[in-house]
Amino acid sequence: MFHLIEQKLRQHFAAFLSSAYSNDAAIVVEQPKQSSFGEFALPVAFSLARQLRKAPRAIAEELASKIPAIEGVAALEAAGNGYLNVRLDRGHYASLLLHAAASSQAQAPGKVIVEHTNINPNKAAHIGHLRNSVLGDTFVRMLRASGRQVEVQNYIDNTGVQVADVVVGFHYLEKKSPADVAALISQPRFDYYCWDLYARTSQYYGSHPEAVQWRRDTLHSIEHGEGEIAELAHMVADAIVECHLNTMLRLGIVYDVLPRESEILHLKFWAKAFDQLKERQAIYFVEDGKNKGCWVMAAAHFRDAVTGDEGDDDAKVIVRSNGTVTYVGKDIAYQMWKFGLLGLDFHYKPLRAYPNGHQAWVATDEACDLPAPAFGRGSEVYNVIDSRQSYLQDVVVAGLRALNYEQQADRSIHFSYEMVALSPRTCVELGIPLSEEDKKRPYVEVSGRKGLGVKADDLIDKLIEKAKAEVDSRHPGKAEDERTRVATQIAIGSLRYFLLKFTRNTVIAFDLQEALSFEGETGPYVQYAAVRARNILRKLAERGETLPDFSTLTPEVLRRQLAAEDFWQLLLAASKSGAALDSALSAGEPSHMARYAFQLAQAFNAFYHDYPILAEENPEKRTFLLWLAVYFKEQLDHTLEHTLGIPVPDYM
RNA sequence: GGGCCCGUAGCUCAGUUGGAUAGAGCGUCUGGCUUCGAACCAGCAGGUCGGGGGUUCGAGUCCCUCCGGGCCCGCCA
Numbered sequence: 147m148f149h150l151i152e153q154k155l156r157q158h159f160a161a162f163l164s165s166a167y168s169n170d171a172a173i174v175v176e177q178p179k180q181s182s183f184g185e186f187a188l189p190v191a192f193s194l195a196r197q198l199r200k201a202p203r204a205i206a207e208e209l210a211s212k213i214p215a216i217e218g219v220a221a222l223e224a225a226g227n228g229y230l231n232v233r234l235d236r237g238h239y240a241s242l243l244l245h246a247a248a249s250s251q252a253q254a255p256g257k258v259i260v261e262h263t264n265i266n267p268n269k270a271a272h273i274g275h276l277r278n279s280v281l282g283d284t285f286v287r288m289l290r291a292s293g294r295q296v297e298v299q300n301y302i303d304n305t306g307v308q309v310a311d312v313v314v315g316f317h318y319l320e321k322k323s324p325a326d327v328a329a330l331i332s333q334p335r336f337d338y339y340c341w342d343l344y345a346r347t348s349q350y351y352g353s354h355p356e357a358v359q360w361r362r363d364t365l366h367s368i369e370h371g372e373g374e375i376a377e378l379a380h381m382v383a384d385a386i387v388e389c390h391l392n393t394m395l396r397l398g399i400v401y402d403v404l405p406r407e408s409e410i411l412h413l414k415f416w417a418k419a420f421d422q423l424k425e426r427q428a429i430y431f432v433e434d435g436k437n438k439g440c441w442v443m444a445a446a447h448f449r450d451a452v453t454g455d456e457g458d459d460d461a462k463v464i465v466r467s468n469g470t471v472t473y474v475g476k477d478i479a480y481q482m483w484k485f486g487l488l489g490l491d492f493h494y495k496p497l498r499a500y501p502n503g504h505q506a507w508v509a510t511d512e513a514c515d516l517p518a519p520a521f522g523r524g525s526e527v528y529n530v531i532d533s534r535q536s537y538l539q540d541v542v543v544a545g546l547r548a549l550n551y552e553q554q555a556d557r558s559i560h561f562s563y564e565m566v567a568l569s570p571r572t573c574v575e576l577g578i579p580l581s582e583e584d585k586k587r588p589y590v591e592v593s594g595r596k597g598l599g600v601k602a603d604d605l606i607d608k609l610i611e612k613a614k615a616e617v618d619s620r621h622p623g624k625a626e627d628e629r630t631r632v633a634t635q636i637a638i639g640s641l642r643y644f645l646l647k648f649t650r651n652t653v654i655a656f657d658l659q660e661a662l663s664f665e666g667e668t669g670p671y672v673q674y675a676a677v678r679a680r681n682i683l684r685k686l687a688e689r690g691e692t693l694p695d696f697s698t699l700t701p702e703v704l705r706r707q708l709a710a711e712d713f714w715q716l717l718l719a720a721s722k723s724g725a726a727l728d729s730a731l732s733a734g735e736p737s738h739m740a741r742y743a744f745q746l747a748q749a750f751n752a753f754y755h756d757y758p759i760l761a762e763e764n765p766e767k768r769t770f771l772l773w774l775a776v777y778f779k780e781q782l783d784h785t786l787e788h789t790l791g792i793p794v795p796d797y798m
Numbered sequence: 799g800g801g802c803c804c805g806u807a808g809c810u811c812a813g814u815u816g817g818a819u820a821g822a823g824c825g826u827c828u829g830g831c832u833u834c835g836a837a838c839c840a841g842c843a844g845g846u847c848g849g850g851g852g853u854u855c856g857a858g859u860c861c862c863u864c865c866g867g868g869c870c871c872g873c874c875a
Binding site for chain 2: 174176178180187189195196202225227228307308436439440442449465466467468472532533534535536537538562564565587589591620648651652653655657663664665666667668670674675678679682684725729733737738741744748751752754755756758759760761775798
């Protein structure tokens with residue numbers, strides 16, 4: 147509601163300034179530094195000062211007296227050295243909130259595609275992957291909450307080097323047959339097994355350089371899709387994907403479609419993109435020099451300043467001299483498909499039906515009988531990929547631009563974020579050996595090749611264990627499975643909030659102790675506020691009472707009650723979820739949404755402490771306080787569950 | 799050598815896109831449970847916003863420069 151009033155205010159001032167001063171500058175509406183100044187502050191007098199050659203303060207006073215009355219605004223005051231502060235009519239505003247019908251938001255045209263997770267299917271997911279998925283999933287929820295149609299894609303690189311390395315491990319190091327591996331897959335935590343095997347294989351290359359030939363042979367077999375090696379690769383990749391989907395489902399993260407690299411190749415996506423790139427001369431064949439025999443994209447396409455003239459050496463190789471295509475090449479084809487620019491489509495088959503009924507599909511190269519939804523053909527594409535790959539993302543966008551797909555290039559957004567590293571303290575705790583140099587660093591980078599990192603499932607297990615101990619001590623009377631469910635919800639809230647509270651370009655130095663904290667600015671703190679609101683209503687029901695009739699809360703009554711600053715500030719904060727969503731979306735920062743939820747919880751916890759609602763004896767005030775609690779609960783529940791993907795437990 | 803990111807309280811981080819007296823959490827210290835359960839609340843202490851220039855009514859925010867740290871720049875992905 148808050149942002150609607152803000153919009154109205156902006157329009158009102160724009161119209162007035164346009165007619166009175168012929169000034170058409172955009173109106174800036176801020177929130178005052180101190181709440182005692184009112185609800186909005188307009189620094190408009192400062193920008194008018196130059197035009198009118200008058201002191202800002204005098205202009206602000208003039209505006210305050212001359213501007214026509216605005217419905218719902220109680221006062222307009224000049225303040226400071228030229229601010230114009232706006233005070234809302236509290237009764238009017240609250241009445242709007244009380245009677246607001248759940249406005250069904252008009253669906254914006256066009257489909258947004260969000261690609262996230264994209265974990266190499268060769269080992270267990272780790273904490274860094276969780277940041278990607280939680281950021282992506284939350285952004286998806288935010289877009290949907292704002293009325294956008296969104297498709298969630300999880301790209302599977304099932305033919306790459308990383309899968310090949312694990313296959314090398316199984317085939318050459320462990321001499322395992324497909325039947326042996328199938329037996330392993332049926333055991334729990336196959337992804338953990340591969341985590342170790344991948345590290346072992348990488349290590350083996352280090353001490354046996356000649357083994358790299360195994361990798362080459364394996365990649366070749368995978369690409370041609372034949373023989374035992376190719377079969378192993380498929381088995382491993384498919385099984386690990388299942389593990390990843392299970393891990394993500396624990397956090398409430400689901401997908402619509404999983405495009406795969408194998409299909410990009412088999413269905414000639416790349417061949418078609420290659421033709422277009424050649425035809426439009428986005429890439430060229432190199433006759434000489436270090437890139438001899440390759441098809442490359444000139445550096446000028448993806449770099450601002452090119453120092454050299456030709457710069458073949460700076461060019462990005464798209465097709466190797468042996469004729470195989472690089473990852474970026476395939477990514478260009480994939481990006482084209484996302485926008486419906488390729489004139490080709492995958493076939494699809496159902497991959498899994500989620501508990502909530504949602505169906506995920508996976509790309510295949512042969513048609514199946516079941517009709518799949520129309521995937522791809524997006525009008526906007528967000529790729530959630532860590533910032534270390536920004537160079538490659540630039541190349542992909544440059545590819546679109548070089549093909550004259552300017553609009554699609556502009557709407558290809560690298561939703562980047564910094565990596566998750568480990569705090570030195572946590573490395574020690576996990577038994578990771580550190581050099582003297584590393585111990586002095588603020589953080590240590592994780593490495594899949596070395597097997598260094600915190601596995602996602604381990605972390606989730608630890609969080610559940612910790613939460614369970616807390617729940618057990620507080621609610622010994624509740625049933626075991628119920629306590630486990632609540633503990634799981636708390637663990638999810640804790641983890642999702644932890645990964646969201648940092649802005650995207652902050653490197654997270656993951657610290658186990660910090661992540662396991664449930665106090666202060668954490669998910670459980672916010673959940674606790676929602677649970678407290680819930681408790682009040684449950685207690686009311688236990689006393690045999692029902693909620694009073696809120697229609698007795700007339701604007702006059704509301705105005706009277708909201709004269710109390712504490713109540714007004716809580717109501718105001720709770721009414722800002724739409725504004726918070728708008729600003730979080732325009733900034734592309736899920737962290738803003740998380741912080742809003744935290745601030746709202748803070749406001750409620752203070753309110754809860756100071757005003758025992760059920761003990762209130764004045765009937766009018768009691769009714770009002772109950773409505774306030776109900777309104778707060780609705781807003782926080784919605785923000786947590788719908789937008790942030792954080793469940794609200796029944797009790798804590 | 800080129801590109802991107804970071805530097806704000808003891809620690810970890812925000813800072814509404816240039817606005818009023820720079821804010822949270824943790825930690826330290828002090829106080830508050832008669833159950834709408836304290837995973838909470840209240841209070842104290844803590845800052846030359848890395849340094850130096852500049853732009854203007856106004857800079858943590860924009861520009862230049864220097865210092866310190868990180869990440870990329872492969873016929874890996």
